[in-house]
Amino acid sequence: NAGVTQTPKFQVLKTGQSMTLQCAQDMNHNSMYWYRQDPGMGLRLIYYSASEGTTDKGEVPNGYNVSRLNKREFSLRLESAAPSQTSVYFCASSELGGRQETQYFGPGTRLLVL
Amino acid sequence: AQSVTQLDSQVPVFEEAPVELRCNYSSSVSVYLFWYVQYPNQGLQLLLKYLSGSTLVKGINGFEAEFNKSQTSFHLRKPSVHISDTAEYFCAVRSNYGGSQGNLIFGKGTKLSVKP
Numbered sequence: 001n002a003g004v005t006q007t008p009k010f011q012v013l014k015t016g017q018s019m020t021l022q023c024a025q026d027m028n029h030n031s032m033y034w035y036r037q038d039p040g041m042g043l044r045l046i047y048y049s050a051s052e053g054t055t056d057k058g059e060v061p062n063g064y065n066v067s068r069l070n071k072r073e074f075s076l077r078l079e080s081a082a083p084s085q086t087s088v089y090f091c092a093s094s095e096l097g098g099r100q101e102t103q104y105f106g107p108g109t110r111l112l113v114l
Numbered sequence: 115a116q117s118v119t120q121l122d123s124q125v126p127v128f129e130e131a132p133v134e135l136r137c138n139y140s141s142s143v144s145v146y147l148f149w150y151v152q153y154p155n156q157g158l159q160l161l162l163k164y165l166s167g168s169t170l171v172k173g174i175n176g177f178e179a180e181f182n183k184s185q186t187s188f189h190l191r192k193p194s195v196h197i198s199d200t201a202e203y204f205c206a207v208r209s210n211y212g213g214s215q216g217n218l219i220f221g222k223g224t225k226l227s228v229k230p
Contacts, residue, residue: 004157040123042204042220043158058217090157099208100146100165103218105157 001026004106006091012112013081021076021109023091029104031097032074033058034066036087037108043090049074050097081113116141116207118221126227129197135190135224137205147188148206148218149179158204164188175199200228 004025013019025032030051035043045058049068063085065077074093078085088110092103121136139145146165150158162173169181179190188205205221 040222042118042222044220045217092158099210100163102148102160102163103158105150105159107155107157 003027004091004093004104006089006106006109008109009107010110010112012114013078014114015082017081018077018079019081019111020078021089021091021111022073023075023106024073025091025093025104026072027093027095027104028071029093029095030071031094031101032068033092033094033103034064034074034076035090035092036060036085037090038087046076046089048097078111081111083113085111086113087111116145116209116219118205118207118219120203120205120221120224122224123222124225124227126229127195129228129230130194132193133191133195133199133226135203135205135226137188137190137221139186139188139205139207141186141207141209143209143211145207146210147179147181148208149173149177149188149190150204150206150220152202152204152223154201161190161203195226195228197228197230199226201226 007022033048034046047066049055052071088108091106094101094103117140119138148163149161152158164181172178202223208218
């Protein structure tokens with residue numbers, strides 16, 4: 001099992017450009033999450049998907065959109081990138097989305113917006 | 115709403131010494147508590163979690179944590195650290211009240227640096 005995979009690993013964008021971060025999990029999990037990690041800030045939830053076909057906003061959703069393509073895949077889109085979106089983005093999944101469950105994280109995507 | 119405070123942003127320690135990473139939380143309802151570890155250039159992985167029952171929780175790699183409800187703390191400890199424990203450690207809290215979804219709230223992290 002590869003677990004949670006993310007592509008790309010690193011990306012440089014210019015302000016105003018768009019891009020999609022891809023995430024896939026092979027653990028047959030129902031719930032998936034997108035976080036951003038900024039220095040000294042910990043991780044903050046951007047969006048989550050409790051199950052296939054549903055998505056909900058997290059703590060910092062502005063400037064992002066998501067798509068739960070199928071049970072395995074959950075993408076994060078930046079329509080018009082801004083320097084404030086420079087961050088490391090982590091995708092995670094959990095089996096059923098229960099509050100007591102462990103979340104399994106991907107290796108992250110480092111995004112630099114110039 | 116919940117919040118998490120990790121009192122130390124950096125903790126340097128010598129190899130084979132004991133270490134304690136401190137975590138305090140704030141919540142008006144009962145919570146589940148987690149410690150995650152992030153090795154350099156990797157994603158996070160679970161060290162241990164407290165759900166209910168015994169307040170002393172044992173995790174992977176010789177780590178343990180103690181839930182103290184009266185002090186709203188969940189400090190992480192290891193009696194003897196190794197160079198390989200060098201990483202960033204995140205405490206996280208999630209309320210156990212309500213429906214299945216509820217944000218996992220992370221602290222800002224503590225960087226543990228183990229020196230030979």
